[in-house]
Amino acid sequence: MALVEVEHLSVDYRSRDLPPSHAVRDVSFSIAEGEFVGLLGESGCGKSTLGNALLHLLDRPAHHAGGSVRFDGQDLYALSERDVNRLRWREIATVFQSSMNALNPVLRVAKQFHDAMDAHGWREGVDGDRHARIREVLADVELDADRVMRSYPHELSGGMRQRVVLALALLLRPRFVLLDEPTTGLDVLVQRSIVELLRRIQREQGFTVLFISHDLGTVLEIADRVMVMYAGEVVESRPSAELATNPLHPYSHGLLGSFDDPRAEHVSVAYIAGRPPALTEPPPGCPFAPRCPSRLAACDDVVPTLDDAPEAAGPGPSLVRCHLFTDVGAAELGAGTVPETPRFAEVTAWSGAASSAEGREPLVVVEDLVKTYERRRGLRKERVEAVRGVSFTLVPGQVRALVGQSGSGKSTIAKILTRTERATSGTLRVDGVDPGSLRRAALREYRSRVQMVFQDPFAALNPTKTVGDSLGRPLRNYLGLTGDALWQRVLELLESVGLSPAATYVDKLPHQLSGGQRQRVVVARAMAPRPRLLVADEPISMLDVSIRAEILELLADTVREQDVTMLYITHDLLSARLLADDIMVMRSGEIVEQGPTAQVVREARHPYTRSLLDAIPRPARAGAVPAGPTATESTTPTGAPA
Amino acid sequence: MSAVTLDGPPAVTARRPRLLRTPRWFVILWRNKKARFGMVLLALFLLMAAFAPWLAPYDPRDGGFAPGLPPSAEHWFGTTGRGFDVASQAIWGARTSLLVGLVAGTISTLIALAIGMTAGYLGGFADEVLSFFTNLVLVVPTLPLMVTLAAYMPGGGGVWMVIVVIGITGWAGGARNKRAQILTLRNREYIQGARQAGDGIFRIIFREIAPNMTSLIVVGFIGAVGGAIGAEAGLAFIGIGDPETISWGTMLYWASQDGALLTGGFARLVVPGLLLALLTTALTFINFGVDALSNPHLREQ
Numbered sequence: 036m037a038l039v040e041v042e043h044l045s046v047d048y049r050s051r052d053l054p055p056s057h058a059v060r061d062v063s064f065s066i067a068e069g070e071f072v073g074l075l076g077e078s079g080c081g082k083s084t085l086g087n088a089l090l091h092l093l094d095r096p097a098h099h100a101g102g103s104v105r106f107d108g109q110d111l112y113a114l115s116e117r118d119v120n121r122l123r124w125r126e127i128a129t130v131f132q133s134s135m136n137a138l139n140p141v142l143r144v145a146k147q148f149h150d151a152m153d154a155h156g157w158r159e160g161v162d163g164d165r166h167a168r169i170r171e172v173l174a175d176v177e178l179d180a181d182r183v184m185r186s187y188p189h190e191l192s193g194g195m196r197q198r199v200v201l202a203l204a205l206l207l208r209p210r211f212v213l214l215d216e217p218t219t220g221l222d223v224l225v226q227r228s229i230v231e232l233l234r235r236i237q238r239e240q241g242f243t244v245l246f247i248s249h250d251l252g253t254v255l256e257i258a259d260r261v262m263v264m265y266a267g268e269v270v271e272s273r274p275s276a277e278l279a280t281n282p283l284h285p286y287s288h289g290l291l292g293s294f295d296d297p298r299a300e301h302v303s304v305a306y307i308a309g310r311p312p313a314l315t316e317p318p319p320g321c322p323f324a325p326r327c328p329s330r331l332a333a334c335d336d337v338v339p340t341l342d343d344a345p346e347a348a349g350p351g352p353s354l355v356r357c358h359l360f361t362d363v364g365a366a367e368l369g370a371g372t373v374p375e376t377p378r379f380a381e382v383t384a385w386s387g388a389a390s391s392a393e394g395r396e397p398l399v400v401v402e403d404l405v406k407t408y409e410r411r412r413g414l415r416k417e418r419v420e421a422v423r424g425v426s427f428t429l430v431p432g433q434v435r436a437l438v439g440q441s442g443s444g445k446s447t448i449a450k451i452l453t454r455t456e457r458a459t460s461g462t463l464r465v466d467g468v469d470p471g472s473l474r475r476a477a478l479r480e481y482r483s484r485v486q487m488v489f490q491d492p493f494a495a496l497n498p499t500k501t502v503g504d505s506l507g508r509p510l511r512n513y514l515g516l517t518g519d520a521l522w523q524r525v526l527e528l529l530e531s532v533g534l535s536p537a538a539t540y541v542d543k544l545p546h547q548l549s550g551g552q553r554q555r556v557v558v559a560r561a562m563a564p565r566p567r568l569l570v571a572d573e574p575i576s577m578l579d580v581s582i583r584a585e586i587l588e589l590l591a592d593t594v595r596e597q598d599v600t601m602l603y604i605t606h607d608l609l610s611a612r613l614l615a616d617d618i619m620v621m622r623s624g625e626i627v628e629q630g631p632t633a634q635v636v637r638e639a640r641h642p643y644t645r646s647l648l649d650a651i652p653r654p655a656r657a658g659a660v661p662a663g664p665t666a667t668e669s670t671t672p673t674g675a676p677a
Numbered sequence: 678m679s680a681v682t683l684d685g686p687p688a689v690t691a692r693r694p695r696l697l698r699t700p701r702w703f704v705i706l707w708r709n710k711k712a713r714f715g716m717v718l719l720a721l722f723l724l725m726a727a728f729a730p731w732l733a734p735y736d737p738r739d740g741g742f743a744p745g746l747p748p749s750a751e752h753w754f755g756t757t758g759r760g761f762d763v764a765s766q767a768i769w770g771a772r773t774s775l776l777v778g779l780v781a782g783t784i785s786t787l788i789a790l791a792i793g794m795t796a797g798y799l800g801g802f803a804d805e806v807l808s809f810f811t812n813l814v815l816v817v818p819t820l821p822l823m824v825t826l827a828a829y830m831p832g833g834g835g836v837w838m839v840i841v842v843i844g845i846t847g848w849a850g851g852a853r854n855k856r857a858q859i860l861t862l863r864n865r866e867y868i869q870g871a872r873q874a875g876d877g878i879f880r881i882i883f884r885e886i887a888p889n890m891t892s893l894i895v896v897g898f899i900g901a902v903g904g905a906i907g908a909e910a911g912l913a914f915i916g917i918g919d920p921e922t923i924s925w926g927t928m929l930y931w932a933s934q935d936g937a938l939l940t941g942g943f944a945r946l947v948v949p950g951l952l953l954a955l956l957t958t959a960l961t962f963i964n965f966g967v968d969a970l971s972n973p974h975l976r977e978q
Contacts, residue, residue: 051708455869479875487873494866499888505870512875560874 037065038211038243039089044102046081046088054315058084058097060267063341066245068210071237073258073275074247075290077579078550079311081267082247083132086215089245090129091119106211124155128209130200132216137200138188144199145169145184151206162207172202175236194225201233205242215247222441223606227650230257251290251580252652255279260351263287266311266322269341274351283344283355285327285377292379293580296653297612297636304613305379306584310549321358329377333363382584382591384613384632398567398600399429399452404461406447421447423624424461429568434594434601436615436632438608438647444624445604449570452602453487454478466567483513486561488571488590492553492578496545502529502556503541506563513564528559532589551582555589562593569594569601575610587614608644609651612636620644705970712966718959726771733765737923745935745942754944757928758935766923767948773924774956777840777909782902784844786851789897793855794882798863808856814849822846823908827917839918843908851897858893862886892971896964903960910953925949 046059058081066072076082087093089104091111104111106127111119131137139147148169157165173180176198188196197217204212217233218226234257237244248254254261255275263271263284271284282288292305309326312318321327324334337358344353345360358364359374368374406422421444429435439445450456451463454470463469466484473481489495496505506525510516516524529537532555545553554574561569571590575583591614594601605611611618612632619629620641628641639645706712725732734753735742739761746756754763796807823842830838862868863886871885887894912918913926920927932938932945 052704453873455872482873482875487869489866489870491866495870497867497871497885497889500885505874508871508876509874557870560870564875 038068038070038107039066039245040103040105041065041089042103042105044085044088044104045100046084046093047098047100048096049098050096056314057100057317058267058314059088060314060317061102062267062269063102064262064269064272066211066243068243069241071234071244071246071257071259073254073261074245074264075249075251075254075261076264077249077311077581080264081314082249082264083215085264086129086213086245086247089213090123090127124151124204124209125207126209127211127213128204128207129213130204130215130217133220136196138196140188142187143184144186144188144191148184148203148206151203155207157207168206172206173199175205175240176202177232178202192225193221194229197221197225197229198232201229205236205240208240209242211243211245213245213247216249217246218253219248219250223650224440224646226253233257249580250652252294256652263290266317267314268322268356269354270323270356272341272352272354273344274349274353277349277351277353281349283353283360284323284357285329285359286323288377289326289379289581292381293584294653295609297609297651298648300637302384302609302612303381304584304587304609305381306588307581308380308585310551321356327377328379329359329374331358331364331367333358333367337363339363380585382588382613395430395432397428398431398466399427399602400462400464401428401448402426402462404448404451404463405459406444406451406456407459420624422451422458425621425624425626427619427626427629429600429602431567431600432595432598433617434591434603434615435617435619436603436605436611437619437621438605438611438644439621440606440647442623443621445621446572448621449487449572449602449604452568452570453485454481479512483509483564484566485568485570486564486566488554488557488561488569488574490573490577492550492557493545495557496553498545500544501541502543502545502548505556506541506560509560509563524563528563529556531562532556532559532593534559550578551585554578554586558586558589558593562597562599565597566599569599570604571601572604573606574603576605576607583610584613590614606647607651608636608647620647702970706963706966709966709969711962712969715959715962715964715966718955719963722771722775722956722959725768726775729769729772733762733768735762735765737761737765737769739765745940747941748944754948755942757931757945758937758940758942759931763928763945763948766928767925767952769923770925770928770949771952771956773836773922773926774906774909774953777836777843777924778902778906778956781840781843781847781905781909782898784840785846785848785901785905786894786898788845788848789851789855789901790887790894792848793852794859794886796852797856797859798878798882798886804856807852811849811852811856814846815853819846819908820911823912824915824917827912835919836922836924839909839912840905842912843905847901847904847908851901854893854897855890858890859886862889892967895967895970899960899964899967903957906953906956906960910949925953 042063044059044062045057047055048058049055062085074082074085084097087097088099091104093099099112106122138144149165152165159165162168169184170180173183178195178198183191183195183199191199201217214233218229221229230253246254246258255278258275261273261275261278262269263286265286271278271282271287273283278287279291282291286307289305289307295302295304307326312322312325318324320333320335320337321339324330327334339356339358339361341354341356342361344355359368364374404422404425405420408419408421410417410419425448427435437445437448447456451458452465452470454473457471463471465481468481470481470485503525506528507521510521510524525541526537529535529540534540534552534555548556574590575586578586587610590601590603593599603611603615615632617630618632618635619626620635620643621627622643628635628639628644635644636648639648706716740759742752742756742760742762744756744758744760746752748755752762752764754767756762757766792807792811796804796811823846826842826846827838830842868881868885871881876885909924910926910929913920913922913924914929914933916930920930928945928949932942935942937943937945
């Protein structure tokens with residue numbers, strides 16, 4: 036019998052003003068004891084809601100709208116709150132998104148472990164010695180138990196705190212662990228190490244895991260089986276090796292297409308145009324149909340069901356929700372026809388194409404740039420060297436990527452270039468001037484020539500201002516436009532970043548737009564004063580995987596059409612490979628490797644560059660990972676009857 | 678305001694012309710039971726002040742009645758020791774309290790905004806100076822300061838003098854709150870974006886940041902109004918200002934002067950006291966609702 040059985044589970048978000056939104060719709064699946072299952076989906080697909088529903092943790096305005104969740108045979112929604120509480124932590128543990136911030140800042144780590152044991156009835160002697168257990172579990176997550184137990188949370192790094200939280204979840208030897216985006220928000224290299232650690236412990240100890248993530252590469256590498264969710268439904272459930280090599284659902288195809296190996300000779304990445312449907316009124320047909328390149332006539336008005344995949348898909352238990360593989364599709368395609376591979380819009384690496392930058396005077400010259408921060412710690416002054424003697428030039432029309440993990444000093448360089456901060460020493464000339472020396476009018480004029488694209492499109496637009504207002508400000512301030520001319524230019528800008536028809540977007544507030552649309556507005560605002568230098572600080576890292584390439588394409592087109600210089604700051608070598616002519620790799624305030632993109636990525640010399648390359652998840656690697664020793668039981672997910 | 682952090686679908690907006698729609702903030706306030714109670718109560722006070730000439734049975738300055746009458750059909754709450762009708766004075770007194778509360782509350786909120794927000798946004802030396810000044814005002818005991826100011830104020834003791842005194846002594850706490858709030862908002866990326874877009878300091882402070890702290894400003898304002906109403910009553914009660922003004926504070930002053938408690942004129946104490954308490958309660962209850970505006974979790978579903 037499966038450990039977790041979910042049948043026809045539905046969750047609605049209800050509020051008084053809006054029609055209810057069906058976030059999770061009739062989802063059924065089961066997880067066998069010892070299985071490691073990934074739940075993959077983009078923001079808004081209902082995966083976190085499903086996770087909360089599994090734990091019986093739905094909070095207003097979410098409501099359990101039907102179906103059951105059985106854990107080891109007991110229906111959680113039939114048990115009393117007290118009985119569910121008895122199961123939590125002891126049997127069912129969880130690590131939530133950004134839960135490294137969930138540690139109590141005023142208690143030592145050891146105390147928090149003791150509290151969890153007390154609250155959930157650790158029986159001394161029966162369950163073992165508590166001190167020994169804490170030591171054991173901390174050692175499992177590769178932490179120095181003596182040091183960590185005496186520490187306060189703020190004395191530990193983000194990665195260490197995340198390990199502590201994981202150790203807390205595993206403390207009482209739960210049989211089922213739900214991990215909701217456990218590595219999101221951590222540095223790439225740390226993320227990688229935690230994922231590997233997790234997989235190793237799971238194999239050794241054999242607990243059951245549901246791993247919720249938007250990060251396809253990680254999920255495919257770590258999980259035995261992956262369920263792909265779209266618009267509140269599971270659309271495909273496959274052993275991960277099979278999903279990685281031969282996805283069936285067009286949506287899975289699209290997601291996989293957003294990865295490629297940056298070391299390959301030809302790199303291209305796909306994106307899925309459009310956005311998921313609103314779930315207030317479930318569409319009459321397949322919810323993915325409007326974005327699907329393989330759409331059939333039936334997709335618009337017949338809802339597909341989650342059925343067994345054709346045998347050709349592979350030996351493992353496979354389910355897919357798509358008309359291409361049903362009788363409906365067969366009738367339309369002609370029996371026995373193998374559906375063609377869906378073709379999504381693609382972005383191909385620019386690198387390698389002849390650069391227009393050859394032989395032009397550099398726009399930005401940086402020589403031996405140093406930035407030191409001074410912090411007062413009690414009576415002592417502490418110096419932090421964020422940037423230590425960096426030199427480079429930027430030529431007009433060139434895109435140069437600055438790559439490094441968090442804390443490497445790359446954002447400090449962005450701040451100095453945009454004159455949010457001043458350099459401590461070194462020479463800096465941007466378009467003939469030293470930004471550090473500028474005041475008032477000259478500074479204002481400088482800002483019109485150097486613009487910035489921010490990381491978080493949710494924070495970069497004022498929530499109280501309409502799109503038109505936000506775009507109008509730089510036009511009014513720098514170009515002196517007013518009235519109809521201003522309006523006209525705002526509409527042109529919106530069209531130029533692909534928000535068309537522009538008139539429908541000008542009056543929208545940021546919260547009415549999707550992440551991708553907001554980032555387009557941010558790009559439009561940066562381009563409004565016709566800048567000469569564009570600094571883009573991680574512009575795609577907060578966006579869904581399926582639309583990242585779309586924004587990269589927009590940035591590439593913008594730069595090349597308008598002859599702007601761009602400094603593209605990122606931790607992700609794949610996107611750097613797609614966009615940049617040259618790459619600089621930065622570590623601890625110094626540039627450790629630089630050169631033409633293809634050369635740096637394909638023949639990386641510095642070990643740090645190589646470790647960054649290794650941190651890029653490669654779905655294809657999923658096939659290489661053998662199944663865990665404890666996941667022996669055959670896992671048959673239950674199909675959702677129509 | 679409707680930032681949904683959960684994996685929720687995008688909000689659907691109602692399709693009614695903008696002007697005909699009930700404003701969103703009002704709907705949220707009205708749904709909150711406490712805020713609704715407060716708003717109804719405040720509306721009653723506003724009506725009482727606006728229609729005082731029609732509601733009051735007598736002229737509040739008509740001292741021609743027998744002094745110290747007990748409550749009766751002619752005089753609902755009796756008469757004062759000097760022969761005025763208590764009910765009429767209480768109704769007219771609402772005007773003074775509301776006037777002082779709203780105007781003095783506005784003055785102190787404006788000062789708090791200007792000083793707190795400038796200090797918080799600019800930081801550095803300007804912040805040091807402005808914060809020092811704010812702290813200075815905070816530590817000076819308010820009541821003696823008000824008494825001293827009132828004593829030396831030109832224009833001799835009218836309502837407007839009281840308003841100015843309360844306005845310029847009551848802003849310091851609010852300024853501190855606003856400074857703290859702006860410290861968390863000033864580093865948001867959209868503020869940096871506004872700077873990149875060439876906006877000036879004051880535009881950023883008052884047009885980019887301020888709308889994002891509307892509910893905090895409103896909470897501060899309502900609190901300041903309540904404080905000003907209390908301060909006016911307190912000043913009047915200890916005899917600062919013009920004792921011939923008709924307000925709940927002067928009613929209490931005269932009741933105490935006449936020894937109302939000893940002569941059994943309880944109504945003269947209870948009526949203005951209770952009205953003061955009810956008015957400040959109304960304001961406090963509205964503030965519960967304003968909290969819900971900024972924090973969706975406090976909204977009643």
